[in-house]
Amino acid sequence: MRTLFVSAIGLLAAIAAATSFVIVDETEHAVIxxxxxxxxxxxxxxxxxxxxxxxxxVTRFERRTLFTAPPSTELLTADKKNVVVETYxxxxxxDPLRYLTALRTREFAETRLTALVQSELxxxxxxxxxxxxxxxxxxxxxxxxxxxxxLAALESSVHEACRSVAxxxxxxxxxxxxxxxxxxxxxxxxxxxxxMRAERSRIARGYRSEGKAEAEKIRAxxxxxxxxxxxxxxxxxxxxxxxxxxxxxxIYGDAYADHERFYRFLRxxxxxxxxxxxxxxxxxxxxxxxxxxxxxxxxxxxxxxxxPGERD
Amino acid sequence: MDSGSQNAGGPVxxxxxxxxxxxxxxxxxxxxxxYSVESDESAVAFxxxxxxxxxxxxxxxxxxxxPFGRVVVEKTATNFTMPxxxxxxxxxxxxxxxxxxxTGDANIVTVRLNVQYSISSLTxxxxxxxxPRELVRRTGERALTDFLVSEGVDAVLTSRRQDxxxxxxxxxxxxxxxxxxxxxxxxxxxxxxxxxxxGGVRAAFQEVQNASADRERxxxxxxxxxxxxxxxxxxxxxxxxxxxxxxxxxRIEIARGETERFLALAREHARAPGVTEQRLLLxxxxxxxPPLRSYIVEPGPDGKVNLSILQ
Numbered sequence: 270m271r272t273l274f275v276s277a278i279g280l281l282a283a284i285a286a287a288t289s290f291v292i293v294d295e296t297e298h299a300v301i302x303x304x305x306x307x308x309x310x311x312x313x314x315x316x317x318x319x320x321x322x323x324x325x326x327v328t329r330f331e332r333r334t335l336f337t338a339p340p341s342t343e344l345l346t347a348d349k350k351n352v353v354v355e356t357y358x359x360x361x362x363x364d365p366l367r368y369l370t371a372l373r374t375r376e377f378a379e380t381r382l383t384a385l386v387q388s389e390l391x392x393x394x395x396x397x398x399x400x401x402x403x404x405x406x407x408x409x410x411x412x413x414x415x416x417x418x419x420l421a422a423l424e425s426s427v428h429e430a431c432r433s434v435a436x437x438x439x440x441x442x443x444x445x446x447x448x449x450x451x452x453x454x455x456x457x458x459x460x461x462x463x464x465m466r467a468e469r470s471r472i473a474r475g476y477r478s479e480g481k482a483e484a485e486k487i488r489a490x491x492x493x494x495x496x497x498x499x500x501x502x503x504x505x506x507x508x509x510x511x512x513x514x515x516x517x518x519x520i521y522g523d524a525y526a527d528h529e530r531f532y533r534f535l536r537x538x539x540x541x542x543x544x545x546x547x548x549x550x551x552x553x554x555x556x557x558x559x560x561x562x563x564x565x566x567x568x569x570x571x572x573x574x575x576x577p578g579e580r581d
Numbered sequence: 582m583d584s585g586s587q588n589a590g591g592p593v594x595x596x597x598x599x600x601x602x603x604x605x606x607x608x609x610x611x612x613x614x615x616y617s618v619e620s621d622e623s624a625v626a627f628x629x630x631x632x633x634x635x636x637x638x639x640x641x642x643x644x645x646x647x648p649f650g651r652v653v654v655e656k657t658a659t660n661f662t663m664p665x666x667x668x669x670x671x672x673x674x675x676x677x678x679x680x681x682x683x684t685g686d687a688n689i690v691t692v693r694l695n696v697q698y699s700i701s702s703l704t705x706x707x708x709x710x711x712x713p714r715e716l717v718r719r720t721g722e723r724a725l726t727d728f729l730v731s732e733g734v735d736a737v738l739t740s741r742r743q744d745x746x747x748x749x750x751x752x753x754x755x756x757x758x759x760x761x762x763x764x765x766x767x768x769x770x771x772x773x774x775x776x777x778x779x780g781g782v783r784a785a786f787q788e789v790q791n792a793s794a795d796r797e798r799x800x801x802x803x804x805x806x807x808x809x810x811x812x813x814x815x816x817x818x819x820x821x822x823x824x825x826x827x828x829x830x831x832r833i834e835i836a837r838g839e840t841e842r843f844l845a846l847a848r849e850h851a852r853a854p855g856v857t858e859q860r861l862l863l864x865x866x867x868x869x870x871p872p873l874r875s876y877i878v879e880p881g882p883d884g885k886v887n888l889s890i891l892q
Binding site for chain 1: 796
């Protein structure tokens with residue numbers, strides 16, 4: 270009987286000893302509650318002592334950042350455009366006591382944070398025109414190194430708005446908040462696709478007509494170049510021929526200048542040969558000097574013809 | 582007595598049990614604290630909830646076993662892959678799998694990226710956040726969105742492809758570093774970057790490429806026409822010039838020849854002008870008259886010739 274009593278005492282002491290020591294990990298906070306009332310918060314890793322189990326209990330909370338991705342929501346921008354926004358929040362339990370009293374469980378905490386982020390996001394987006402987020406003609410933004418100013422501003426304003434509420438009401442520090450995706454709602458996608466198709470066919474038509482115009486320009490230039498080249502050549506040919514004529518004239522002139530009368534004589538003879546042909550009928554008077562020999566039957570003592578310019 | 586009957590095994594046996602079993606159990610417990618870290622692994626050891634602050638390198642190590650300590654060993658040299666913009670396996674509760682992304686000019690593109698990462702500090706990886714891998718995905722998506730809404734669809738699909746990869750890698754690393762999660766982004770690879778396959782959009786983009794090719798083709802054809810036309814014109818011009826040059830040459834040579842002949846004749850003429858003139862004249866008459874129809878008519882008393890015979 271005494272042995273049984275001693276054994277029972279020993280067992281109880283062992284249980285009490287086992288539940289009196291708490292090892293707190295670096296990844297967690299521990300809150301010691303005494304009959305449900307928090308008496309100590311341990312945020313440093315190590316071995317701690319508390320009163321045994323039924324009197325003091327330990328509740329552990331994550332000290333690492335936690336991660337919540339609220340379901341994507343369809344929101345309205347200032348210019349009444351529907352946008353689907355996906356976000357993520359990484360957060361940390363900064364004040365375990367407040368967290369314990371305000372939220373208690375992880376599920377509830379995520380529900381509250383999601384609601385908070387979505388409402389802040391909705392009101393922040395409601396003040397922004399769609400073009401702040403999606404500039405439309407995005408080329409001008411390319412120089413900013415790919416960081417969209419509107420999006421960054423949206424993220425930081427929502428972050429700011431949520432941070433103080435989460436800290437004061439939930440004991441939660443919001444470490445970061447980011448927009449992971451912007452998109453059009455599924456029901457708008459078909460019209461976006463239609464717009465994209467229309468834009469593409471406009472670009473395609475543009476390319477085609479641009480090509481045609483360019484090709485015609487090149488062909489016209491080619492034709493103009495050809496006529497330029499030929500005209501230049503014709504002009505040069507004319508100059509060459511002219512130079513030839515001039516040179517020939519000079520040569521003739523030089524040669525004939527000293528023998529003008531003889532030239533006239535010779536050239537007239539050549540003209541006779543050219544001018545008189547098969548169809549020519551020649552009527553000679555019987556007393557022409559050419560026929561004088563024939564009619565007078567004596568050799569004239571003077572030449573049958575007077576040369577032009579010759580005096581008797 | 583009762584106690585006497587309980588010690589029936591005898592004091593010797595009790596002593597043996599205590600002397601052997603207790604140290605053996607202690608030795609086994611202590612031995613379970615031995616662990617090995619392979620060459621591609623790192624470890625983090627916790628003693629009474631505290632880490633040593635640094636990753637434990639490959640080798641054989643000892644750490645107090647449970648409940649006083651625990652050890653986490655992870656492969657840190659391995660590259661892990663996290664899909665961004667789509668999911669390997671759709672999981673419930675994570676929304677629809679969509680690889681559609683909005684660009685800065687309010688167009689939509691399909692993007693599928695893989696982010697390869699490794700653990701640069703296992704201590705930070707374990708201590709910083711509850712779900713570091715999910716954080717890689719989300720920060721990757723955030724970086725992708727950041728990039729895409731600053732770009733037009735044409736730039737994204739063509740000239741800025743490599744910039745997209747570089748930008749997402751740098752920005753993801755930057756965002757992860759801000760949270761100090763001990764992850765190094767090794768590379769980002771493009772699984773897909775294209776116009777959306779839905780709604781005939783991809784075909785429309787293809788049509789633009791065709792149109793662009795057509796533009797190049799007609800311009801090329803026109804350029805070929807131009808080259809040919811110009812070459813033909815050059816040929817024609819060359820022909821015109823050489824004909825003219827030949828004409829000029831001929832004209833001058835003929836002039837020289839004729840004048841030489843003339844001057845030769847003129848020299849003869851100067852020696853005997855009358856005879857030469859008569860000879861040339863008569864020779865010409867010899868050649869000219871025979872084919873002519875010639876009439877010799879007696880002139881009338883008034884010296885006029887009656888041409889009625891010719892009728």
